[in-house]
Amino acid sequence: MRKLLVLCLGLVSSVFAQKFEGLALTPPMGWNTWNTFASNIDEFMVKETAEAMIKNGMRDAGYVYIVLDDTWSAMTRDAQGNLVAHPEKFPSGMKALGDWLHARGFKFGIYGCAGRKTCGGYPGSWGHEYQDALKFAEWGVDYLKYDWCTAGDANPKDAYTRMRDALYTAGRPIVFSICEWGGSKPWEWAKDVGHLWRTTGDIMDCYDCKQRWEQGWKVILDLQYSQVQPADGQGNGIGQYAGPGHWNDPDMLEVGNEGLTFAESRAHFSMWGILAAPLMAGNDVRSMSPEITAVLTDKEALAINQDKLGKQGWRFRAEPEREIWVRELSDGEWAVALLNTDDDAAELTIDFSHGWWFLGAKECAVRDVWDKQDVGTTKQIFKKSLAPHDVAYLRLKPLK
Numbered sequence: 001m002r003k004l005l006v007l008c009l010g011l012v013s014s015v016f017a018q019k020f021e022g023l024a025l026t027p028p029m030g031w032n033t034w035n036t037f038a039s040n041i042d043e044f045m046v047k048e049t050a051e052a053m054i055k056n057g058m059r060d061a062g063y064v065y066i067v068l069d070d071t072w073s074a075m076t077r078d079a080q081g082n083l084v085a086h087p088e089k090f091p092s093g094m095k096a097l098g099d100w101l102h103a104r105g106f107k108f109g110i111y112g113c114a115g116r117k118t119c120g121g122y123p124g125s126w127g128h129e130y131q132d133a134l135k136f137a138e139w140g141v142d143y144l145k146y147d148w149c150t151a152g153d154a155n156p157k158d159a160y161t162r163m164r165d166a167l168y169t170a171g172r173p174i175v176f177s178i179c180e181w182g183g184s185k186p187w188e189w190a191k192d193v194g195h196l197w198r199t200t201g202d203i204m205d206c207y208d209c210k211q212r213w214e215q216g217w218k219v220i221l222d223l224q225y226s227q228v229q230p231a232d233g234q235g236n237g238i239g240q241y242a243g244p245g246h247w248n249d250p251d252m253l254e255v256g257n258e259g260l261t262f263a264e265s266r267a268h269f270s271m272w273g274i275l276a277a278p279l280m281a282g283n284d285v286r287s288m289s290p291e292i293t294a295v296l297t298d299k300e301a302l303a304i305n306q307d308k309l310g311k312q313g314w315r316f317r318a319e320p321e322r323e324i325w326v327r328e329l330s331d332g333e334w335a336v337a338l339l340n341t342d343d344d345a346a347e348l349t350i351d352f353s354h355g356w357w358f359l360g361a362k363e364c365a366v367r368d369v370w371d372k373q374d375v376g377t378t379k380q381i382f383k384k385s386l387a388p389h390d391v392a393y394l395r396l397k398p399l400k
Helices: 002-020 043-055 094-103 129-139 156-170 217-226 237-241 262-274 290-296 299-305
Strands: 029-032 065-067 107-113 143-147 175-178 196-198 247-249 279-281 314-319 322-328 334-340 346-351 364-368 373-377 381-386 391-398
Touching: 029 107, 043 065, 043 094, 065 143, 094 107, 094 129, 107 129, 129 156, 143 156, 156 175, 217 237, 217 262, 237 247, 237 314, 262 290, 262 299, 262 322, 262 334, 262 391, 299 391, 322 346, 334 346, 334 381, 381 391
Parallel strands: 029 065, 029 279, 065 107, 107 143, 143 175, 175 196, 196 247
Antiparallel strands: 314 322, 322 334, 334 391, 346 381, 364 373, 364 391
């Protein structure tokens, strides 16, 4: 009997693993309601946003997941214990909204929570995992962001695995986004549970500030490296746990939000590309500037983020006024971000002949992604004047 049970569990695990195949092979891209709108959401605003993303090119650039964050539901479940849409915010219901998004080439994302209540005080999924997963499947949900409020002393791995199993049982392929904030080191256990997992507390639209559980993007960037120090000092921290189908998630984008300068927005976007991070825009795309639109839809920058090799980048050098981050790409190419960490403008340089061991002896052509210029080769010293907290974003291609 014991051997039979072990065999059955093994077969179930095999089926589960197969259902993960093919999802999130590159970092998911989309838009989430929270960073700009928080609880002030409704179906009219969501539809306006989707229409704007069609017109400004975001959908065609790959931002296909439209994700409703917290407060989309009614404050209580119905008589049968089901989650229901907030009657005033989403009077047409979730199924109708999902169908509307699908008809326009988007995928439908929704928010849930592993605790008894969401972070906003709405019904959580604790004890309702299978019921909620079936409802998500019925509504045509393609992406689930699953939070970690009011979970008490529950074990995160157990709680998230329970929802994973519920999603599999429901039978609809759904990208599973684990939003546990990194407290239990999910990079060590979440590969077989979800497709992406948050690595830190929440992001906010500033460079390096801290406020309760929220942090600026540079603080979060540094944590991607410092949370796990490689033994040889040359590796990529928690990046060693990420790859196609399983991504570290340093949280959503603040690109274009008012707390960032344009240079900081561009650098933020570049660094999330180096990290092979999911790209969930969080600004009001209905009214963003042409400059921010150009950043979010830049084909060369997106190609780095979406590179099929799926390796997360790492910090190569950290000095008083600059940091250099690198990411290995497919076909022997590399992405390089030269970040001005100073509060003043500065001319920064890269001498590729000093310590760039991972390039080997090959000479590489150097392409400036944001300036759209070929700027020589790695046999030359690269120089660029950068605004405070701005970045030079480079792609290196081996010469034949």
